[in-house]
Amino acid sequence: xNNRIIVFVVVGILLLQCFALAQNVVIxxxxxxxxxxxxxxxxxxxxxxxxxLRPLGTIWTNFRNDGITTTDPGHASIATGTWQSIDxxxxxxxxxxxxxxxxxxxxxxxxxxxxxxVGKLKLGILSYSTxxxxxxxxxxxxxxxxxDTSVVRNLKTMFRQNHPKLTLVNLPSTDLAGHSGDWxxxxxxxxxxxxxIFDIWQTLxxxxxxxxxxxxxxxxxxGRHDNLHGGFKNHGDDCEGCRHIMLFAIGxxxxxNTVVTKRRTQCDIAPTAGELLSFPTLYSTGTxxxxxxxxxxx
Ligand SMILES: [Zn+2]
Ligand SMILES: [Zn+2]
Numbered sequence: 001x002n003n004r005i006i007v008f009v010v011v012g013i014l015l016l017q018c019f020a021l022a023q024n025v026v027i028x029x030x031x032x033x034x035x036x037x038x039x040x041x042x043x044x045x046x047x048x049x050x051x052x053l054r055p056l057g058t059i060w061t062n063f064r065n066d067g068i069t070t071t072d073p074g075h076a077s078i079a080t081g082t083w084q085s086i087d088x089x090x091x092x093x094x095x096x097x098x099x100x101x102x103x104x105x106x107x108x109x110x111x112x113x114x115x116x117x118v119g120k121l122k123l124g125i126l127s128y129s130t131x132x133x134x135x136x137x138x139x140x141x142x143x144x145x146x147x148d149t150s151v152v153r154n155l156k157t158m159f160r161q162n163h164p165k166l167t168l169v170n171l172p173s174t175d176l177a178g179h180s181g182d183w184x185x186x187x188x189x190x191x192x193x194x195x196x197i198f199d200i201w202q203t204l205x206x207x208x209x210x211x212x213x214x215x216x217x218x219x220x221x222x223g224r225h226d227n228l229h230g231g232f233k234n235h236g237d238d239c240e241g242c243r244h245i246m247l248f249a250i251g252x253x254x255x256x257n258t259v260v261t262k263r264r265t266q267c268d269i270a271p272t273a274g275e276l277l278s279f280p281t282l283y284s285t286g287t288x289x290x291x292x293x294x295x296x297x298x
Pocket of ligand 2: 238
């Protein structure tokens, strides 16, 4: 009898590990898109996400950056599940462990199983933290592109060659267009990012190793000033335009055609990735978004 119990436990553990290993997470950040130009305008500027993807997934309508509303802190808060007050010049790494370090330390997965695919050199800091129990030993593989199109090209190459299980993507062009002060250029950059995200989802669906076991998140590092605080050209303070951002999740773990109105923040993404990939996020101050499945549908 004792032997049978041991066999059951061992088989159970192996099955749990198989389930955990089968899951993949991809987080795509549209750099500096303001909510009023994403879900706040329905299909107007993001027709693919709104019309093709939204019915297949879950959107959050009150998702926030409660930390510093610039690029490196915003991304670092997503990657660590803690508010990171690092500066924005790419010199300093996050102080708390990233999801890549948690995942690799827990699972023993190789560097190639994790990927940071970004369009700004200063986002190289996301590959690992300065935390003494983690660090470079558990770093993610890193790839740099110069604009959204080259970042997605790099991403697809990485999907094909390594099939990473945990990937963080930065699409830089919307932010760069916003800073130019050219409204039409800003809107068309959002439109391109929207098409590329649809392309990423279709690429995942065409790949047998990703098709049925991958969760894709789409979010922002920060918004941009609302019209009462200087308008879309810049960002970085605590105005509503800078703080209110989008979050969309599609794929394993999230219900279709669902709207969550509950207030959530960037710190909740890392523990969600942890729950999906079965690793604890020990220092995160957020809570998993998988708790939000009892929601309003429309
Ligand atoms: Zn940014
Ligand atoms: Zn602002």
